Amino acid sequence: MPDRHVQTFRQFHRVVMREAGALQGDFLGRGRALGASRLVWDMGDGPVAVAALRERLGLDAGYTSRLLRSLEVEGLVQVRPSPDDARAKVASRTVSGAAEAALLDQLSDAAAQATLDGFTASEVAQVEAAARTLTRALTRRHLTIDAADPQSRDAQWCVGQFFAELDALFDSGYDPAKAVVVGAGDLTPPRGTFLVARLHGQPVGCGGVKLPAGEPAFLKRMWVAQSARGLGVAGLILDRLEALAVAAGSPAVTLDTHSVLAAAGQLYESRGYRQVPDFNGEPHADRWYRKEL
Amino acid sequence: MPDRHVQTFRQFHRVVMREAGALQGDFLGRGRALGASRLVWDMGDGPVAVAALRERLGLDAGYTSRLLRSLEVEGLVQVRPSPDDARAKVASRTVSGAAEAALLDQLSDAAAQATLDGFTASEVAQVEAAARTLTRALTRRHLTIDAADPQSRDAQWCVGQFFAELDALFDSGYDPAKAVVVGAGDLTPPRGTFLVARLHGQPVGCGGVKLPAGEPAFLKRMWVAQSARGLGVAGLILDRLEALAVAAGSPAVTLDTHSVLAAAGQLYESRGYRQVPDFNGEPHADRWYRKEL
């Protein structure tokens, strides 16, 4: 690595280390440890399974239990047995917990604002782009994209999330039964492949490709979780799916999508896909794309 | 702040928090706590006053003492009484301490390299630029630039460092006595101003401006410490000095510099300074610049 790069990264490393040090202990001045604050902050509005929360934040079971207890004493969260499984528990914020989370939001925004003070608008845009680039770079190391059985737990979860999102997004809902049929074996070798993207081991996205011999490949079930958007995950999945199509000798890649999924359309167009007429009659789609290989 | 910015910074914040968490404990896998590793790493080659080291890293006296002791036991550093003041001590790395620091350098470079793996060359350049931008943004919050008496301790220290650097840089050395005279009152109001830039309270740069009524302002003693280069400190000092010249009604700003100070020349040219013939006969200069206000 050239000296210039080394210098830049050392300096960055050092600055971040100092910044991170300042975060420890009394996080954002709320008289609470970083771990506890993170928990309230990242909990989200609805009730969350404690196990999911734990895994998302990468915390130990015992430690999480203790933190939740202290937050419960503070009156910020409520932990109840899960209705589905009496062994498991779900945590949710109380009213004052939600208020505290909102305050943390505000404080963290203020901290971000303070960082940007004294910069011009174009510099702010530059810094923002820089933050985005580095977020991607730092995240990518913890991102894996692997082939998975569409019947596997993680794959099912991703597809479930995807369908739920589509159902909420479309005025008339989304009915998998009405969609273009993708058979059981269509997304498993040798007739296709299904990929699951995982961040820190947690599934955050998926995508499948059907590879009919001699015909164009067909992409299906491309999805990225809200929490992982903006990291370029979709682009990486698309890269891998296209590589599979190339390896299978497909003459082109086709797919259908809907205009309400704006980011998807942008991605496809930036990758050289062009719109084509409806080729499969998918009732939930209003756009069809194709890219020659 | 628009939602998009907030989203970006939250995500960045989160990623950095996770990354920083991974750094804690066994820093870079050397079986030593972060604090101890930082100490060996940041110590530099020559002997350093313990007090200076402490202040640079923002550590408590007792804590530093303990860390140094443990490093001494490991045989990585040597702490001796200061020759100037038997109360104070100076620390220096032993041979194996220097080796350890070199290893940490290597490991941190490798970590940076791992971050960049899987990126194309142009993406690497982008990420590097992003790291630089964010380093500046995060650093700027801890940077202060204030007017200071040129006789003050910090000002004298900066100028001393500057002269020492010039002396090392020029083949024939640098002799302040031969330089264009800057009188005692030339850099103090009302005839001029001297600014000191401090990072975390430690002086890291300086710059003076002479403001003769009705004549062009004259910049002198612009300097930034090695440790703070690449952060845009010089640009910020220059902004402030030019603002002072504008406020004083100067028709232009002039300065002399030398071509071995390549970064300085680049800065001036990027700020709209153009080269002019020698206007003051400064023997240590080979370039003269002027910018109309």
Place this chain on the structure above:
DNA sequence: GCATATCGCCGACTGTAGTCAACGATCCAT
């Protein structure tokens, strides 16, 4: 030469972060 300030050192302490193993409650497949 004496009082006072400074410097690093040391012991005692607090708080955070996290690990590990054991345990009881519950669920699920057989």
Place this chain on the structure above:
DNA sequence: ATGGATCGTTGACTACAGTCGGCGATATGC
């Protein structure tokens, strides 16, 4: 119904980070 797996809890433990007050040695101003 029962054995094994899963889930959260608990206690005991470790390591790190950092603070505080007092101590002895030394420097400095009067």
